[in-house]
Amino acid sequence: MTAIFFSKQNIIDLSLASIAKLKPLAQKAAFRRARYCLHRSHSDSVQEMIIAMHMSTYVRPHRHGTNISESFHMIEGELDIILFRENGDIDQRVEMGDLQSGKSIIYRMNCNIWHMVIPKTKYVIFHETTTGPFEPINADFPEWAPLETDTVGISKLFKYINNHKILKDLV
Numbered sequence: 001m002t003a004i005f006f007s008k009q010n011i012i013d014l015s016l017a018s019i020a021k022l023k024p025l026a027q028k029a030a031f032r033r034a035r036y037c038l039h040r041s042h043s044d045s046v047q048e049m050i051i052a053m054h055m056s057t058y059v060r061p062h063r064h065g066t067n068i069s070e071s072f073h074m075i076e077g078e079l080d081i082i083l084f085r086e087n088g089d090i091d092q093r094v095e096m097g098d099l100q101s102g103k104s105i106i107y108r109m110n111c112n113i114w115h116m117v118i119p120k121t122k123y124v125i126f127h128e129t130t131t132g133p134f135e136p137i138n139a140d141f142p143e144w145a146p147l148e149t150d151t152v153g154i155s156k157l158f159k160y161i162n163n164h165k166i167l168k169d170l171v
Helices: 016-022 022-028 149-163
Strands: 005-006 034-039 046-054 070-076 078-084 090-098 105-107 114-119 122-133
Touching: 016 022, 016 078, 022 034, 022 122, 046 114, 070 078, 070 090, 078 105, 105 149
Parallel strands: 005 034
Antiparallel strands: 034 046, 046 122, 070 105, 070 122, 078 090, 078 114
8 A cells, every 4th residue: 555645735734633644544554654745746846745654664775866855854753864884884873853852853964875764653754855856766775775575684774773883973
């Protein structure tokens, strides 16, 4: 089940109650995430989404093509963004959370670096903005990143991340 919804409205306003409806959709979705696209199509030059992820989702480490930026603005829950070096060593961990968490609420990446998102609460909801148009071929995956079907490899990656000391701080 794909849980991606596009709006065709000229004016979009979403309440927290509307956004919360993404949670059960994320839990049922194959990749354990759901998104409400605020842009009209994959061809738009700006891609804005409200994304809900269940804690059990796995976002395979990846990087985007050159001249692609992405930013997150937290709405609910907590997540970590792990930034990797070319060889898979962890370079940074960005800890994000909603206003009550005391963690970072905004993140922006302006470079072509390996990264992944890890939900830390049962559900996490955030607003993502990225450069369009969306082209699946713009995402690149490192050889050391396990496929979504490799449960043993994913388990090893998470064990490595959880036991690894970060090499440098964000700021």
